[in-house]
Amino acid sequence: MPQWTAAVSASHLARLLEPRPRGGRAAAHGNGHGRKLPAYRGLADGIRLLVLEGRVQVAARLPAERELAVALGVSRTTVAAAYEALRAEGFARSRRGAGSWTAIPEGHVLPSRSLEPLPPEAAGTVIDLGTASLPATEPWLSRAMQGALAELPAYAATHGDFPAGLPVLREAIADRYTLRGVPTMPEQIMVTTGAMGAIAAAARRLVAFGERVAVESPSYANVLELFRETGSRLVPVTLREGLAGWDMDAWRRVLRDASPRMAYVMPDFHNPTGTLIADEQRRDLVEAARAAGTVVVADETMAELVLDGEESGARPMAAFDRGGTVMTVGSASKAVWAGLRIGWVRTTPDVVRRLVSARAYLDLGSPVVDQLAVAWLLRDGGWDLALAARRARARECRDDIVAGLREHTTGWEFAVPRGGMTMWVRTGDVSGSRLAVAGERLGVRVPSGPRFGVDGAFEPYIRLPFTVSGPAASEAAARLAQAAHVVRSGGAADGDPTSLFVA
Numbered sequence: 001m002p003q004w005t006a007a008v009s010a011s012h013l014a015r016l017l018e019p020r021p022r023g024g025r026a027a028a029h030g031n032g033h034g035r036k037l038p039a040y041r042g043l044a045d046g047i048r049l050l051v052l053e054g055r056v057q058v059a060a061r062l063p064a065e066r067e068l069a070v071a072l073g074v075s076r077t078t079v080a081a082a083y084e085a086l087r088a089e090g091f092a093r094s095r096r097g098a099g100s101w102t103a104i105p106e107g108h109v110l111p112s113r114s115l116e117p118l119p120p121e122a123a124g125t126v127i128d129l130g131t132a133s134l135p136a137t138e139p140w141l142s143r144a145m146q147g148a149l150a151e152l153p154a155y156a157a158t159h160g161d162f163p164a165g166l167p168v169l170r171e172a173i174a175d176r177y178t179l180r181g182v183p184t185m186p187e188q189i190m191v192t193t194g195a196m197g198a199i200a201a202a203a204r205r206l207v208a209f210g211e212r213v214a215v216e217s218p219s220y221a222n223v224l225e226l227f228r229e230t231g232s233r234l235v236p237v238t239l240r241e242g243l244a245g246w247d248m249d250a251w252r253r254v255l256r257d258a259s260p261r262m263a264y265v266m267p268d269f270h271n272p273t274g275t276l277i278a279d280e281q282r283r284d285l286v287e288a289a290r291a292a293g294t295v296v297v298a299d300e301t302m303a304e305l306v307l308d309g310e311e312s313g314a315r316p317m318a319a320f321d322r323g324g325t326v327m328t329v330g331s332a333s334k335a336v337w338a339g340l341r342i343g344w345v346r347t348t349p350d351v352v353r354r355l356v357s358a359r360a361y362l363d364l365g366s367p368v369v370d371q372l373a374v375a376w377l378l379r380d381g382g383w384d385l386a387l388a389a390r391r392a393r394a395r396e397c398r399d400d401i402v403a404g405l406r407e408h409t410t411g412w413e414f415a416v417p418r419g420g421m422t423m424w425v426r427t428g429d430v431s432g433s434r435l436a437v438a439g440e441r442l443g444v445r446v447p448s449g450p451r452f453g454v455d456g457a458f459e460p461y462i463r464l465p466f467t468v469s470g471p472a473a474s475e476a477a478a479r480l481a482q483a484a485h486v487v488r489s490g491g492a493a494d495g496d497p498t499s500l501f502v503a
Helices: 010-017 039-053 065-072 076-089 140-156 167-179 194-206 221-229 248-257 279-292 349-361 368-380 382-408 432-441 470-488 497-501
Strands: 092-095 099-102 189-192 212-217 233-238 262-265 295-299 326-331 343-346 422-426 461-465
Touching (some): 010 039, 010 065, 039 432, 076 092, 076 099, 140 368, 140 382, 167 189, 167 343, 167 368, 189 194, 189 349, 194 295, 194 326, 194 343, 194 349, 212 221, 233 248, 248 279, 262 279, 368 382, 382 422, 382 461, 382 470, 432 461, 432 470
Parallel strands (some): 212 262, 262 295, 295 326
Antiparallel strands (some): 092 099, 189 343, 422 461
């Protein structure tokens, strides 16, 4: 019986391994000190990194040696030696008649496409740049919880089952949208367990297995994985470089030719790039999507995190909608605290009813106390005060990490966003995947670019969040610069990156 559970084709693996040189030229790439890396070693390292990044799953059947050799333009001997090296390191297993499949060495945790938060005990030794979240905004979180507990007895006397959300919170969220220039009724709001809960509900209810979903490229890693898990076929649409916005010609082609059922976009301080989309492009995308019959899911979780100036100047995507094309998603996680797992979706009352009906076999509803806390913040003015404190803290972290990069790195490129929680950094001649591996050994944890792309794109990038400031930000940049030096010198390729995944 085969030991593998899936298969990766030679052509697909070759695409994932790009921009690795072909025709044996990998041997010409040295380690920075004149030593050439053998072609088989470069191939083995490339496959190993794909497994560690989660871009090739564990227990996936590898292509036959001859097929992969043809796809890569190398000799079969090179592929055979690479497979042997992977087996020796525990990253592949083989059995006669069943072929070879990917593996993880015994004692190591399986990789995933998203970085798990570090345990609290690691905080003293590792600078965690893997999560774009700040500590709670106090004293507003505690005051909101106290207000929620004061109102809880009245709700405790009920069944506690509110699949559309508490009426008081739905009304408060609707009023917030109306205040932002988008008249909204409570019937247009469904409260969810975080923004991911809203996107998951939309994906499961509106997109059938195998249907296309258009996404920005790069895009939010967790949402990409959600769409993969629900069986959607992702169609990437590249963002323009340097915070320049959407490529509307590309979007029109995709909407016209691919006819995606859904398009997921983050127009407000996009994660990971920090891009803010102009009103004209928002209007154009809504009109093109409406003509194509595509639902636009607009993720506005970063919309109010303006770091330069008081307002972004951009209108919500729903302001340009004339007939239910746009479904807006928001949450309290960025404005207040990621541990406050309350999100919402704004759409037509009919779609809200359809989404609510699907909760019977999902999560049934969101925690009542957390909903009351968010309602207290929105209703009693605490939201804006908490948001102001959160903006100040994120601005400080952004400015300090930018200063650290400018001091310690050379040849890295980035555009400083006006808001949000993340920045997209091109790491020059250094692989983002290898930089992440070397960085964690040196005590700094950062997600590499391929986590935010489709089919392994964005290898020379990393994402940096605005979560550390002062000496910690400078030290993080210094450790990243040191990690880049290690990669250039061949240390990351020759070492054992599996140490990053020890439980």
